[in-house]
Amino acid sequence: MNGPGATDLEIPRGRLIRSRVGVASALDAAFSRELTGYARIEPDSLLADGEPGVVTFAEGVPRAAYCERGTGDGERRGDSHEPERPIGGDSRGVDALAALAGPGPCSVELYELPADALAEVHDAPEFSVPPGAPAEELADDPALAERTRDRAPADAHDGEASALESFLEDEERIAAIQEEARAEAEQRAAEWGLDDQLE
Amino acid sequence: MVEALAVASGKGGVGKTTSTLALGMALAADHDVTVVDADTGMANLCFHTGLADADTTLQDLLLADSDAAVEDAVYDRFGLSLVPCGTSLAAFREADPTRLRAVVAELAADTDVLLLDSAAALGSQSAVLPLVLADRTVVVLQPTIPSLSDGLKVQEYARSYGTETAGVLFNRVQDDEAIDRVAEQAEQYFGGPTLATIPESDAARAARRAGEPLLAYAPDSAAAAAYRRAADRLDLQDRDEDAVADRFRSAVIPEPP
Ligand SMILES: Nc1ncnc2c1ncn2[C@@H]1O[C@H](COP(=O)(O)OP(=O)(O)O)[C@@H](O)[C@H]1O
Numbered sequence: 001m002n003g004p005g006a007t008d009l010e011i012p013r014g015r016l017i018r019s020r021v022g023v024a025s026a027l028d029a030a031f032s033r034e035l036t037g038y039a040r041i042e043p044d045s046l047l048a049d050g051e052p053g054v055v056t057f058a059e060g061v062p063r064a065a066y067c068e069r070g071t072g073d074g075e076r077r078g079d080s081h082e083p084e085r086p087i088g089g090d091s092r093g094v095d096a097l098a099a100l101a102g103p104g105p106c107s108v109e110l111y112e113l114p115a116d117a118l119a120e121v122h123d124a125p126e127f128s129v130p131p132g133a134p135a136e137e138l139a140d141d142p143a144l145a146e147r148t149r150d151r152a153p154a155d156a157h158d159g160e161a162s163a164l165e166s167f168l169e170d171e172e173r174i175a176a177i178q179e180e181a182r183a184e185a186e187q188r189a190a191e192w193g194l195d196d197q198l199e
Numbered sequence: 200m201v202e203a204l205a206v207a208s209g210k211g212g213v214g215k216t217t218s219t220l221a222l223g224m225a226l227a228a229d230h231d232v233t234v235v236d237a238d239t240g241m242a243n244l245c246f247h248t249g250l251a252d253a254d255t256t257l258q259d260l261l262l263a264d265s266d267a268a269v270e271d272a273v274y275d276r277f278g279l280s281l282v283p284c285g286t287s288l289a290a291f292r293e294a295d296p297t298r299l300r301a302v303v304a305e306l307a308a309d310t311d312v313l314l315l316d317s318a319a320a321l322g323s324q325s326a327v328l329p330l331v332l333a334d335r336t337v338v339v340l341q342p343t344i345p346s347l348s349d350g351l352k353v354q355e356y357a358r359s360y361g362t363e364t365a366g367v368l369f370n371r372v373q374d375d376e377a378i379d380r381v382a383e384q385a386e387q388y389f390g391g392p393t394l395a396t397i398p399e400s401d402a403a404r405a406a407r408r409a410g411e412p413l414l415a416y417a418p419d420s421a422a423a424a425a426y427r428r429a430a431d432r433l434d435l436q437d438r439d440e441d442a443v444a445d446r447f448r449s450a451v452i453p454e455p456p
């Protein structure tokens with residue numbers, strides 16, 4: 001894999017500065033050290049076909065996102081004739097955040113890059129994300145989202161549809177969350193002696 | 200008895216207690232309402248109602264050797280019957296969560312609407328018990344992906360015990376335009392309608408600091424009005440009183456490990 005592993009997103013690999021951290025601490029670290037570079041995010045959860053993704057930063061502020069997982073409008077992986085590419089394509093911008101968000105932890109590596117290495121990506125509107133959205137949607141950290149928005153340049157992304165809308169469009173993904181929760185609930189009911197209360 | 204509703208959310212801090220009390224006060228216009236702080240691990244109803252120093256609370260009722268009567272833990276405030284829960288860690292550890300069932304049964308016999316402010320995390324028997332006991336749930340959400348996925352999870356836990364969703368509340372909403380689209384999309388996944396979207400509100404924070412429910416502290420605020428709309432949209436269903444009490448008493452749960 002070349003850099004973060006996105007075919008249409010040419011990002012050199014850069015210098016690894018932090019590995020194996022959670023999304024919340026990665027975003028926080030990127031913010032406090034004013035990182036220019038990217039976070040490579042790898043979902044630990046097996047839920048809903050987790051695929052790796054990238055969030056890029058300019059001076060600690062998230063600018064762009066990409067995920068190798070589509071947001072569910074395609075066929076399921078496995079029905080495909082092109083097994084090496086996730087089905088439903090990839091996802092970009094807020095769609096990528098939606099694909100990366102969800103319950104369950106992720107492993108993150110932070111890489112530093114010279115600013116010009118990201119110029120192309122940061123100029124492409126399709127990858128652009130609102131500055132506070134990764135903290136809000138991936139790390140569930142509204143305070144960090146607020147601080148990030150405060151530091152963001154005035155012309156930062158101000159898109160129409162949100163990552164949340166994109167998440168809610170992904171019926172397959174939501175069905176997977178529901179199935180997993182149902183299985184977990186039933187298993188725990190047995191552990192807690194509540195299984196006679198199940199419907 | 201009209202109905203027992205668990206007010207639930209996937210995580211803490213979304214405004215569950217604020218919402219429970221606000222819905223309770225709005226419903227109290229037409230019903231006898233009892234609100235129980237069944238979020239025994241993160242109890243905070245007492246701080247929203249000036250009951251932080253209450254002598255007897257749900258914690259006392261849940262102790263195995265308790266001789267407190269249920270009525271000792273009921274406080275009439277703000278037009279509601281309130282059952283706060285203490286915040287002692289020692290008492291929480293010693294509590295026998297299964298006693299909640301009998302407490303709720305007794306309270307249910309004496310009220311129209313029972314609101315159970317329920318635990319956010321779903322990691323223990325005491326946390327899911329309100330979902331088991333309630334007729335239906337009201338799910339409180341913030342308009343973010345983590346909150347929505349947690350809300351879907353709570354709904355599924357409740358459903359596995361036959362407890363359907365009566366409706367959804369979006370709290371702390373900042374983007375008025377986007378929320379309508381989000382609420383409409385969300386309705387396809389939740390068992391009940393979006394009851395209201397509650398704006399991010401200084402009044403809500405100030406009410407909490409003042410130790411009063413929002414509808415007492417700032418009844419004219421936009422957030423209070425939104426909660427009253429939510430209560431109007433909640434179509435309560437009449438339950439047979441004895442059947443409800445029986446259900447609460449039924450099925451002996453083994454002691455937790
Ligand atoms: N609509 C709102 N706008 C602003 N702050 C709110 C709102 N709803 C709740 N809060 C505040 O958020 C904090 C957590 O609310 P609370 O109801 O105690 O949450 P929970 O019971 O879910 O932990 C409190 O300080 C409360 O005042």
Ligand SMILES: [Mg+2]
Pocket residue numbers: 215216217238241242243244316
């Ligand atoms: Mg609470």
